[in-house]
Amino acid sequence: MMRxxxxxxEILEKAKxxxxxxxxxxxxxxxxxxxxxxxxxxxxxxxxxLNSQMMTSNEFNLAPxxxxxxxxxxxxxxxxxxxxxxxxxHTASSMGAQTVALYVQESDLTLYxxxxxxxxxxAEDASRAENVNSSIALDLAAELLAAAEGYAHLDKMEEAxxxxxxxxxxxxxxxxxxxxxxxxxxxxDKVIYVMGSGPSMGSAYIFSICNLMEMQxxxxxxxxxxxxxxxxxxxxxxxxxxxLLLSEGRTRPMDERALEFLRKYGQRIYVxxxxxxxxxxxxxxxxxxxxxxxxSPVLNNxxxxxxxxxxxxxxxxxxxxxxxxx
Amino acid sequence: MMRxxxxxxEILEKAKxxxxxxxxxxxxxxxxxxxxxxxxxxxxxxxxxLNSQMMTSNEFNLAPxxxxxxxxxxxxxxxxxxxxxxxxxHTASSMGAQTVALYVQESDLTLYxxxxxxxxxxAEDASRAENVNSSIALDLAAELLAAAEGYAHLDKMEEAxxxxxxxxxxxxxxxxxxxxxxxxxxxxDKVIYVMGSGPSMGSAYIFSICNLMEMQxxxxxxxxxxxxxxxxxxxxxxxxxxxLLLSEGRTRPMDERALEFLRKYGQRIYVxxxxxxxxxxxxxxxxxxxxxxxxSPVLNNxxxxxxxxxxxxxxxxxxxxxxxxx
Numbered sequence: 316m317m318r319x320x321x322x323x324x325e326i327l328e329k330a331k332x333x334x335x336x337x338x339x340x341x342x343x344x345x346x347x348x349x350x351x352x353x354x355x356x357x358x359x360x361x362x363x364x365l366n367s368q369m370m371t372s373n374e375f376n377l378a379p380x381x382x383x384x385x386x387x388x389x390x391x392x393x394x395x396x397x398x399x400x401x402x403x404x405h406t407a408s409s410m411g412a413q414t415v416a417l418y419v420q421e422s423d424l425t426l427y428x429x430x431x432x433x434x435x436x437x438a439e440d441a442s443r444a445e446n447v448n449s450s451i452a453l454d455l456a457a458e459l460l461a462a463a464e465g466y467a468h469l470d471k472m473e474e475a476x477x478x479x480x481x482x483x484x485x486x487x488x489x490x491x492x493x494x495x496x497x498x499x500x501x502x503x504d505k506v507i508y509v510m511g512s513g514p515s516m517g518s519a520y521i522f523s524i525c526n527l528m529e530m531q532x533x534x535x536x537x538x539x540x541x542x543x544x545x546x547x548x549x550x551x552x553x554x555x556x557x558x559l560l561l562s563e564g565r566t567r568p569m570d571e572r573a574l575e576f577l578r579k580y581g582q583r584i585y586v587x588x589x590x591x592x593x594x595x596x597x598x599x600x601x602x603x604x605x606x607x608x609x610x611s612p613v614l615n616n617x618x619x620x621x622x623x624x625x626x627x628x629x630x631x632x633x634x635x636x637x638x639x640x641x
Numbered sequence: 642m643m644r645x646x647x648x649x650x651e652i653l654e655k656a657k658x659x660x661x662x663x664x665x666x667x668x669x670x671x672x673x674x675x676x677x678x679x680x681x682x683x684x685x686x687x688x689x690x691l692n693s694q695m696m697t698s699n700e701f702n703l704a705p706x707x708x709x710x711x712x713x714x715x716x717x718x719x720x721x722x723x724x725x726x727x728x729x730x731h732t733a734s735s736m737g738a739q740t741v742a743l744y745v746q747e748s749d750l751t752l753y754x755x756x757x758x759x760x761x762x763x764a765e766d767a768s769r770a771e772n773v774n775s776s777i778a779l780d781l782a783a784e785l786l787a788a789a790e791g792y793a794h795l796d797k798m799e800e801a802x803x804x805x806x807x808x809x810x811x812x813x814x815x816x817x818x819x820x821x822x823x824x825x826x827x828x829x830d831k832v833i834y835v836m837g838s839g840p841s842m843g844s845a846y847i848f849s850i851c852n853l854m855e856m857q858x859x860x861x862x863x864x865x866x867x868x869x870x871x872x873x874x875x876x877x878x879x880x881x882x883x884x885l886l887l888s889e890g891r892t893r894p895m896d897e898r899a900l901e902f903l904r905k906y907g908q909r910i911y912v913x914x915x916x917x918x919x920x921x922x923x924x925x926x927x928x929x930x931x932x933x934x935x936x937s938p939v940l941n942n943x944x945x946x947x948x949x950x951x952x953x954x955x956x957x958x959x960x961x962x963x964x965x966x967x
């Protein structure tokens with residue numbers, strides 16, 4: 316696809332007089348923040364020269380990273396113009412950084428940013444998987460890396476994006492009975508853990524804070540499978556529901572180790588396995604980076620919806636968000 | 642103090658033929674991992690040239706960052722030689738990075754690392770605050786930055802380390818009645834949220850996963866105050882206990898905003914305010930970086946101990962850790 320080739324060239328060109336692009340900072344709030352994890356994970360694992368950081372918008376506004384300046388690209392994301400993120404575009408520009416905004420509705424964010432890329436909301440059935448915010452960010456990161464430093468697998472990456480929506484639609488269908496089982500068995504729980512590792516930490520975080528906490532009022536610690544054995548596992552017993560994202564790729568052994576323990580000492584373990592979602596239709600060289608891009612929409616559009624039904628808690632219900640001052 | 646001047650010179654000297662030091666990766670598990678947050682936060686906020694990343698040991702082993710090589714310093718930490726962290730020292734070396742190990746007991750970790758620095762366990766009353774792992778990591782980061790790039794406030798930083806233990810001892814005494822109130826009111830809760838922002842996210846994480854989850858078997862989501870309004874706040878009601886770390890420094894307005902909301906819609910809000918702990922005895926230019934160094938030992942040695950008493954759950958009790966295979 317190479318849909319950001321021109322944009323990337325422009326960004327690199329503009330950074331040249333200052334000595335080139337040295338860093339990328341991903342800035343957003345909540346689900347949009349978590350949505351950047353796939354791109355951030357990709358850059359940290361593939362780039363020898365670009366420093367990648369991600370943070371919530373107000374941390375960026377109040378205590379911006381020192382790398383933010385003429386050698387830096389700040390990528391922001393907000394569906395409708397979250398005030399903290401609009402302000403972050405302004406913060407970034409005032410420090411000399413270039414800015415790209417990902418958006419659904421135009422707002423001060425698109426107004427304040429150097430470049431703006433529209434995306435399709437993950438929650439809409441009609442949205443194509445390669446056009447949601449996390450996909451666009453990952454694609455942008457890959458094209459940026461290819462142009463700035465070289466990236467041997469850009470073609471595989473682009474091929475993957477062109478197949479992604481097909482894989483995602485099949486995965487949704489495949490998951491319906493699994494999601495119904497999960498939703499049926501967790502219809503009354505007040506606490507549900509979400510676990511994952513490596514490329515899936517963003518999807519795990521979003522499932523916890525947006526789907527379970529925000530939309531179902533369920534307490535949901537997010538636990539890294541590697542960290543599990545260094546504290547959190549002590550809370551496990553046969554009554555605790557744990558939802559584990561089993562990633563494809565290099566960190567899969569971390570997930571498998573946690574799963575073995577969970578199955579031995581727990582009894583209510585729910586697994587979403589990227590292998591079952593068809594991720595191996597994507598080339599081995601890059602499929603690790605697509606875990607998030609399958610997990611997140613499947614969790615939001617299949618699992619959350621079933622859970623909302625069994626819990627009789629419509630996922631659109633809020634008590635504070637958009638209703639009171641904060 | 643400048644206690645790492647010689648070590649830092651050696652590290653920078655050794656990186657010179659490869660073009661100098663470009664990155665620092667902080668690698669450990671659980672509380673040791675969280676303990677690196679203060680140093681990581683400092684480097685991201687103060688260094689224009691050093692890329693700082695932190696991750697749990699097995700993510701480093703299985704999917705190491707691409708920056709890891711001859712231009713990279715990997716700092717590892719384990720009290721007694723956590724297997725994943727020992728392996729990480731080996732991973733780092735095999736990729737050409739220099740390694741520094743922070744340790745209490747000698748192990749394969751000290752054997753595999755280029756340099757080793759002993760530290761004093763946070764849990765021992767006799768340990769001095771400037772000698773625990775998080776302090777050593779922050780000091781090392783500051784001296785590294787000063788030597789590699791320049792850092793205007795190293796003298797203030799060193800002065801702060803020389804005062805830290807006094808401030809910490811006073812803070813412990815000050816907190817006893819506050820901790821007793823918290824422990825008395827949370828003696829039966831199954832869920833306790835921990836919140837913080839910016840420089841305190843490491844202490845918030847450690848309080849959640851080590852003190853509450855591991856040592857008290859309490860479910861404990863860790864929530865960034867800036868992220869709170871983008872999901873997690875929907876779970877708040879008047880029965881939910883929330884423990885908030887109110888930091889001194891630039892991100893304090895984020896904590897204050899969350900606190901205002903928590904007090905309006907919640908009723909069981911517990912605050913640990915760095916200002917009350919005496920952090921302003923440290924110079925304004927650097928005190929932000931010391932929030933973690935006061936919060937973590939106070940939480941571990943004052944709050945946890947009181948909570949263990951009221952919950953009748955000795956903080957040394959484990960059901961899995963060191964008892965079963967994992």
